[in-house]
Amino acid sequence: MGHGGDVIAELTTDHQEVEDFFKNIQALPVGDPRRKHYADKATIELVRHSVAEEAYLYPAVREHLPEGDALADKELEDHAAAEQIMKDLEGCDADDPRFNELINKLMTDIRAHVTDEETNLFPRLRAMCSAETLAELGDKVRTAKKTAPTRPHPSAPDKPPANKLLAPGVGLVDRLRDMMSGRGKDS
Template sequence: MGHGGNVIEELTVDHREVDALFARIEILPVGDSRRREVADELTMELVRHSVAEEMHLYPAVREHVEDGDSIADKELADHAAVEELLKELEGRPADDGRFDDLVARLRLAVGEHVRDEEGRLFPLLAAACTNEVLDVLGDRVRAAKKTAPTRPHPSAPDTPPAGRILAPGLGLVDRARDLLSGRGGH
């Protein structure tokens, strides 16, 4: 599967990529330093994905879906919990006693969130929006992921307009840190 298409197709591809990253971590031996490298890739993907959803998907859910405010609020709460786990995992070596527990908790939280989005939110959004709106949202999500942060920032705002204003700046700083450290270059 490649990226492109409407917002639902784009985010579903992201979900499958995240599943594949979790699988890559799990097949490596416990304590193997490559698990840390894959965890960094996973973190980068999850953060970019979450920021793009917060900037474009959830505002659209609020606008177009009946009871969209409560649905979006629940999804944002899921993101906050995942981001806290990512922050706790950040920089922790693969042979640290908490590493595997955090990865397992992260996989559970992300899995529940994905099931909810794909099973409930995406069908509601598809029913409420035209294909044109979904296509435009897909383009916006792809663009947002290019400038989004790559590291967890649990205290950063997750709703527009503050999130839209701060995300590109945080993304620039994160990508500079990644370049200098070699993080994500594997």
């Protein structure tokens, strides 16, 4: 959830957590119900991570980087595509024939997105922003993840101010649903 450090350290640690969930999925045989459990955990982390990036990282990219608007728009497109895959996955059990196809697509897309952020976007942001700005963004991202939704909502706004206003309420409903169903909890 919250790891500490500047925004780049925070988001990079999130990336590693999601990769660990992906590796757990890949280590299990197709149809194993634990694949769904790890897919749910990955989705929870990805949605919270995405909401925080959309609220704070991408506005900073627009503000601080040359061609920041184009970069942020591309990242938002990546998020929208991944969110739709996660929404489709939500309705599949591990033994559903579509599950394997969808989870493989999600893993491929997220890994490409992470590679792009870590090799392109993050170094550029670090070069253009002060350590203080990056630390403040890290704090904002950590705070946003605490109240962010945990389920995909493809039609929800992805740009401020609407996303910042709606995310906490949607997040509350998602966390209540998760608590009632046990979704994302370790057995």
